[in-house]
Amino acid sequence: MTTSSYPSKLLESAVNEFAKLPGIGKKTALRLVLHLLRQEKEMAFKFADTIHHMRQEIMYCKSCHNISDSETCHICADANRDNTLICVVESIRDVMAIESTQQFTGIYHVLGGVISPMDGIGPDDLTIGPLLEKIKSGDVKEVIFALSTTMEGDTTNFYLYKKFEKYNVATTTIARGVSIGDELEYTDEVTLGRSLINRLPFEKTL
C-alpha cells in the first residue's frame, strides 16, 4: 500500500484543491468532494463552471475598487448617494456590513487591506493613490475611516490622516465604545477607558 490512501488520482487532486481553501483540511475537503460525487453530474459542473465564470468575469469598480459586475459599481453609480462623503474600508465584506446597516448614504473606497509590515503590506500595496487623487480633486468634504480597530488599522488611519492633513477635507473615524448588548464587566479596559473619554451627551443616544 502506498502512503496515499486515495483510491483515485482524480479524487486526490480534487481533495487537494479544496484543501487549499482557508479553514478546509483534508478530511473536510474529502467530505465536500464526495458530496459533489453523490450529486448529479450537472450539479457538480454547475458548481465548477460558476466559480470559473465568476473569476473570469468579475470586475472591480474603477472608482471605489469594490467588486462589481460593471466598470462602475451600483453604489458609485447611484445618483442618490452623496459622493462628497467617502467611507474608507479594508475589504468588500466591510462594504456589505455597512450597507446592511442602511445608515450610510455616501460612497466607499476599498483599500484592499491595511498597512501591515509583518505581512509585507505597505502603503503601495493598497489603493491609497487613487483615494488621494479623489481628495486632491477637492470634491470630497469628509473621509470616514472605518478600518479594523487593530494596531494595523490604527497605523493605516494615522498614515491616511497625515496624507490628507494638507487638503481641505474633514477626517473622522467610526465611534469606538461598548458594543450594544455587551456587559461592562466583560468589556476590555482600553475600550471602556476610551468610551469614558469620548462620552456623549445622553440626548444624542435617544
Place this chain on the structure above:
Amino acid sequence: MTTSSYPSKLLESAVNEFAKLPGIGKKTALRLVLHLLRQEKEMAFKFADTIHHMRQEIMYCKSCHNISDSETCHICADANRDNTLICVVESIRDVMAIESTQQFTGIYHVLGGVISPMDGIGPDDLTIGPLLEKIKSGDVKEVIFALSTTMEGDTTNFYLYKKFEKYNVATTTIARGVSIGDELEYTDEVTLGRSLINRLPFEKTL
C-alpha cells in the same frame, strides 16, 4: 438598498454554489469565494477545472463499486489480495479508513449506504445485487460486515446475513468493544455489556 447586499451577481452565484456544500453556510461561502478572488486567476481556474474534470472522468470499480480511475480499481486488480474475502462497507471513506490500518488483505464491496427507511433508502438503492452475484458464484469464502454500529447498520447487517444464509459463505462482523484509549467509566452500557459477553482469551490480545 435591496435585501441582497452582494455587490455583484457573479459573486452571489458563486457564494450560493459554495453554500450548497454540506456544513458551509453563507458567511463561510463568502470567505472562500473572496479567497479565490484574491488568488491569481489561474489558481481559481485550476480549482474549478479540477472539480469539473474529476466529476467528468471519475469511475466506479465495476467489481467493488469503489471510486477508481479505471474500470477495475487498484485493490481489485491487485493479484496479492485475497478475493475470497470480502469486506462490506458503506462508502469509500470506510475503504480508506480500513486501508490505512494496513491490516486487511482481502477486497472490498462498497454498498453505497445502509438501509434506512427514514431516508427512503431501501435494499434496491444499494449495490446488494452485485454482491449477491459474487456470493452465488461460490468463489467467496467469507464476508466481513464493516458497517456503522447504528440501527441502520445493524438492520443492513441482518438483511445481508439473511440473504447469504443459504449459500456456503461465512459471515462475520468487525469486533465491537471498548475503543483503545477509552476509559471504562465513559463507555456506554451497550458497548460495555457486549464487550463482556464477547470477551476474548487474554492471549489473543497480546
